[in-house]
Amino acid sequence: MIVGIDLGTTNSLIAVWENGQARLIPNSVGELLTPSCVSIDDDGSILVGRAARERLQTHPRASAANFKRLMGSNSTVTLGKRAFRPEELSAMVLRSLKEDAEAALGQPIQEAIITVPAYFSDAQRKATRAAGQLAGLKVERLLNEPTAAALAYGIHQRDSETKFLVFDLGGGTFDVSVLDLFENVMEVRASAGDNVLGGEDFVTLLVARFFEAAKVPPALRGDAHFMQRLHAQVELAKRALSEAPQASIRVGDGKAEYAMDLDEALLEQCCADLLARLRHPVERALRDARLPIAELDNIVLAGGATRMPAVRRMVARMFGRFPACDINPDEVVALGAAVQAGLKMNDAALDEVVMTDVAPYSLGTDTVVALDGARYSEGHFDPIIERNTVIPVSRVKRYFPVQDNQQAVELNIYQGEARMAKDNIKLGQLRIKLPPAPCAENPVDVRLTYDVNGLLQVEATVPRSGEVHALVIEGNPGLLSEAEIAQRFAALSELKIHPRDQMANRTLLARGERLYQQLRGTPREDLGQQVMLFERALETQDRHRIVPAAVQFAKVLDYFEHQSFLLPET
Structure with a gap:
């Protein structure tokens, strides 16, 4: 399966x-x-x-x-x-x-x-x-x-x-x-x-607009709890616009409440650059x-x-x-x-x-371009596999050293579309030793192979010596070796993860805790009592008590979810 x-x-x-x-x-x-x-x-x-x-x-x-x-x-x-x-x-x-x-x-x-x-x-x-x-x-x-x-x-x-x-x-x-x-x-x-x-970038711009429109003290940007609540409310408001012409964003910090109304016109104004992108x-x-x-x-x-x-x-x-x-x-x-x-x-x-x-990207290497006389221009990107080539694909190009009897060449592999290699993403590099010979008689064949998983293999062959070099991408912070994967797999396996059959109840408690922090006054006290009642039911470990208690607690949470910003403090 x-x-x-x-x-x-x-x-x-x-x-x-x-x-x-x-x-x-x-x-x-x-x-x-x-x-x-x-x-x-x-x-x-x-x-x-x-x-x-x-x-x-x-x-x-x-x-x-x-x-x-x-x-x-x-x-x-x-x-x-x-x-x-x-x-x-x-x-x-x-x-x-x-x-x-x-x-x-x-x-x-x-x-x-x-x-x-x-x-x-x-x-x-x-x-x-x-x-x-x-x-x-x-x-x-x-x-x-x-x-x-x-x-x-x-x-x-x-x-x-x-x-x-x-x-x-x-x-x-x-x-x-x-x-x-x-x-x-x-x-x-x-x-x-x-x-x-992506959608998160729209939320980020709306959060910035909220700080400006609601006159939120800049210091609150450093309050992790406030920022998470604000982010959640902005996300809810953004989604609400899919079904209603207007939505309201309201977030408090315990001392004051900040609010902003959001409609489609304001969203398009705030996010015009993203829409253009x-x-x-x-x-x-x-x-x-x-x-x-x-x-x-x-x-x-x-x-x-x-x-x-x-x-x-x-x-x-x-x-x-x-x-x-x-x-x-x-x-x-x-x-x-x-x-x-x-x-x-x-x-x-x-x-x-x-x-x-x-292949979504062009893949290639950096080259040296000969100018007039004995002058050269370095760092030009030369694609070996052009973007949007059907995959799997394998392409090879032949390159020559710049000087006679050159001892080695540096092969740098990049992905991107920019003319200069430095403006693309460097994937790795390989130093290839060359036998002594005139530059025109000492080529290096560079083969790039891109598979259906979007993974790249690099081979460099020196025809004169017959040596074949595979590119080992060193210093790439995004890669784990097989040994590191095995080590981290063992470490993750030891982590205690909440059992699947308990996750529904744990989710209800987490939701109750979030709503408790949002409320104030009598509503907050009432919800606190409901949380304790549900916790007591869980402590019994009696499924016949837990199941109906979970159903009732979910209804209570739904009520407070929809009323959380309408209930007056008493």
Whole structure:
């Protein structure tokens, strides 16, 4: 059994291909979306998902979110007294999803298709694969998110020829892919994107506007509890605009309450630069695909941030038509990953389906360009694999040293589109020794191989000596060695993670704690009493008392959730 996993910045999902269709698997609290959040409880155990997200406001220094943006870097996140790499935090989310699937399917899960942003770098992809290994999963394939969305969409359109664009705006990343579906072949024509553009960036700008409009003291930016509450309220207001013309943001610090009304006009004004940035990857993808907008049959939305009316209006204006909303944008990537899992398992219902993908970046090396006379210009980027080349792909180019009898050359590998190598992302370097010979007779053949997982292999061959060098990427802070992965896997396995069957009750308590901190006066006292009643029920360890108590406590929390800013202090 192979599962499909959408490992998202804000939320993650897991799905399976069975009985000829993709099906999402609910988590331990019965929800399809599992927040990509991790928290350390007071007893040192780990909470993942909804319970961890509730604790972001009450225990901000013991909780973490948005760590997907740190994948492939040497950053660490401190929770309590312990520092974690982003791969480890992502592994905890993957492990939670894996356990949910095992409970639902009644069998162990060892293999997975994990989705990544199309514009993820080599280091980010390897970090994602490492996260899967740390979670105890064999990662069968890394699948680009817009390609996954296209699979979920295209599987229903198999009998027709269609060209469409996937517009995937998630919590932390933005991807665009242009695809062609014909005779059961799903061909990616071009991809583009922005790894630091997503729904979280809209929230960040609105938080800054709140400080200005509500005249919030700048010192409160250093108050972690206040900032988490504000972030949560801004996120709720942003989502509320999808269903109402106006929303209100209200946050207190114990001394005063600050408020701001938010409508679509204000959101578009605050986020105009972000909305403008969404256009550039779209234009690049269409240029690379050599496809006019008029020839697109449909626009497919993926990612929760595409629910924003401002984004949908911008898409409609850009393409002159309304985008397709047939499939829930929060779920479409996970469903597509399940389709890919079905392809991997050779399911009979997918016998005829073939899928191709492309390299999102140009990959190459830096070179020296000869000028007039004996002058040279260094540091020019020379692509070996051009962006949007169909993968898997292997390309080779021959290079020559600058001087006769040169003893060695420095081979630096980059990814990007800039003319100068220094403006691209350096992936690694290799020093190659050369035998003494005239420069014109002493070439080096550089071969780059890029696979369907978006992982890069580099080989440099010196024909004169017959030596072959493989590129070992040193000093890359985003990579863990196999030995380090094994060591960290053992350390993570020793961490106490709350049992799946207790997570629903732990989530209710975390939610109650968050609401208690938001309330004041009599409502706060009333909620405190309800929390104690539920805790007493849990202490009995009697399921017949706990189940009805949990149902009643959830109703109480729903009441206070909807009334928390309307109840007067008494």
